[in-house]
Amino acid sequence: MRNAIYLILALLILGCEKENGLTSQIELENLYEIKDDPSDPIKHRVYEIYDRYGVPVYFNDTIGKIFVKRDVTGKDVYRYETLDLAWGFTSYNRLTYTYEYMTDPEEQLKALGIIEDYLKLAAKPLWPFNFFVTKSAKTIDTQDQEKIYEKGSYTINYRTVLMTGDWTDSQIITLPETMMKEMVKSKIMNYTDLLAAFNDVSDKVWYGPMWSELDPHWYDYVDGTTWPRYFFGPSALSDSWFGCNVMAPEELAEFRAAVRAAIGQFGFVSGSKFTSVMSPANMEDDLNGYITEILQHSKEEFEQLWGDSPLVMKKYEILCKIITDELGVEL
Template identity: 70%
Template sequence: MRNVVLYLLLALLVLGCEKESGLTSKIELEDLYAIKDDPSDPVKHRVYELYSKYGIPVYFNDTIGKIFVKKDVTGKDVYRYETLDLSWGFTSYSQLKYSYEYMTDPDEQLTALGIIEEYLELAAKPLHPFNFFVTKSAKTIDIKDEEKIYKEGEYKIHFRTVLMTGDWTESQITSLPNEMMREMVKNKITNYKDLLAAFNSVSDRVWYGKSWAKLDPHWYDYVETTDKPSYYFSPSALSDTWYAINEFEPEELEEFRAALRLAMGQFGFVAGGQSSLYTPGDNEKDLVSYISEMLNRSRDEFIELWGESPLVMAKYEILYHIVADELGVKL
């Protein structure tokens, strides 16, 4: 009798486990993020083409799918809705509340997909995000109820998602892929803490945020041998949009810029601060200027322009190892 009771208990236990397993959903996250084709819809078809080529989904809504959980006591299906959580950062959870104005116009959506495709073609695979989320605008509210609005072509790189907002100007459509790549490189570089510390240690801490002329009493000596105003001798002269560029003959401008690079390079800087009369304000601003200069030039071009400045080249080699060797960016 005792054995019979034991067998009955075992049978009930097995049946209970089978019943429970029937209520349990096997969640396949890869299926959840997979994109299905819809040839009748130009936007969905383009999204599918990008997904097929790069393996990266693009969303125009933060609710990306639903997962079956179980049936309730009345027999109705119960689902859990999966949404994009942008509060996760590279090192923390921000606890921001997000709200969105969704992008619904097909023409705007196709413009967004064009920008994204150009970025994916431009950026090496280590710089590809897990997904893109495109909205008309977005708003965040922090724990102090302070708001921030993202709109008119702004973007923000999150831990897994690149958030983009619409209403792009023609110039933004052209420049955004390169701009986003620079920002992505900057975010990725922060993972290489030892190398970044080495970069930050090259230029003396006291050189940041200082007047060029105060750091170097002979700063304007070069200009004294020309007929140009002394204030021309500043990092602004390195820009192709500099207002005074037409006042120079080509060879004269080249010599002027070469002298300027040597003057800046003695401190290990390739750009100025907010005011061109000052050095970069801190290490982060210095890093951003290097990333921009590196991505705009080949390695040979960079060495040709800055190769006579040992501190600049020391910083460049540190970043080159990260950007080219680790992140796979072709320079």
Template identity: 25%
Template sequence: MRTKLLYIIGLWGCLSLFGCGDDDNLSPSDLDGDWYVLTDSEDPLDHLRYTVYQTYGIPVFYNDTIGSQNRGVDYTGLPIIYYEVLNPNYSIESSTEYAKYELSYDRETIIVGVEFIRDEVFPRLVSSKLYPRSFLLVNKLTLNASGSSSYQHEECAYRGMMTSCVSLVEEIGEMTDAEIKRMACEIAAEEYTTYLMENSYSLLETFLNVCRAEVTSVNLYALALTSSSTPPYVDDLEEYGFLSYNKETQYSVSSKRVTTVGERADVVDYVTEVLMEDDEAFETEYGSYEYVMKKYELMKTAMENLKAALK
């Protein structure tokens, strides 16, 4: 038994030595390159993208196929080409097609879109911790886009794990200054909200508690309201402290049916308004709604605290 044990130990030692020798000759496969690194180009659009990347370290894409790689040949001798494709719907937990988009092929308007990201969006993000992994400029963006959904809606921005989609690229050049400012704030709000929800949720507690427990004893978030519900349907959701309704469910004034937004959408709405930095205009529109004004002030405080922590 002792002899057998010594034999096993000796064999294990030899195998370990051979294994270590193999490790010395290991080298990276280069099969997983960094697809998010941009290189300079003589092409005006791609050179502009490179300068933005040099400044912020974040790529702005206009094509969802962001790279390819030859990975040898298959058993028939045909080349194996791998394509890296941005997927705004990528998630560890789900493969549902929530966001659907149409690309733009108008390079002149795409240049305007890249300049918009550079001049209007990045300056509103006070820290690199708020940056997405990349931006993808698209012409049209539809959310809640699965084939079984009856309530799809178009938006200007969507934050995914792989990229943040920015829509309306072919319309930016024709927008007014006010429209450009609001769109930039809506895009930036997606980034702030993601950071707040994932890393600084405690800053939102007081804000969220207004609709969780203060307006009524019922948590109002993502709640279907009808004429017979508790609390009941109201024509103006601002009475309950909301700036918008859930676009992914039925909304009918005639049948008095609406669903309130969830917490994340509510945060996006208010962060957008805070980023607009126009207290007078906000009070003019919402000054008669007690809970809206209270939540606005609470979100201003939350954003001030977040920006201070990020500096």
């Protein structure tokens, strides 16, 4: 009887040991930690950035491997963790990403210089979770439609800023500031509660109609000039507007001032994204127009251009409060 009990206990112990060998032991806490390698200039520079800012930089989308278990033969089983840029904050884009990896150390050092300049310039709320740098990249959607990411470009994803290389000298200088402005634009959209006051400034019925319906005197602004009536609209505020090439500088400035007064009375700084003869279709288009306008001008310049439009300045102050107080960005 005693031998039978010993046999049962032995079998239980062996069974527990076997079960422990098959049990998952996934550890995620150190997955994104960067280790120093002083013998490798690139890895050491990546570590220095991580050590100072806490932001990892990757040149490969396979960022590490996770020990899962030891199988019955005693062999270690790993799961390889990769960056998946198709994830959004609340959705999955169902895109397949392919990359040409950046392997040239000189190009990698250029990338790390741009990234470090960005982190020095941007407030901490504008730092991404990580950077991923490639030589080139493309996506393929479920309809087999391809999108090529041009060299020297970048995209701001949910957790990752994807950068593609071969930067020009001018891009190396300007890219950190340009990226910071785009990051402000992407971050501010998340403050939906704080944007409620912004959305309440302009009357809801002002969104979507033709300008001439909102203001019966809309085309009076161009009376007495030689320019066609269809010239008059918010497209004239863009530096790419065709009228910039045919108007004298003083005349263009006067024309644009009239446009700002006309659309500013409704609290708008832009028109419909589809046609200049209509007001913004909705509050999201209105907000996008404001963010673009704010990031193009200093605070002094904005006040000089729009200061005579009380509704515009009211919206501007609301957004400035979010940008400076919540995002820590000085305008």
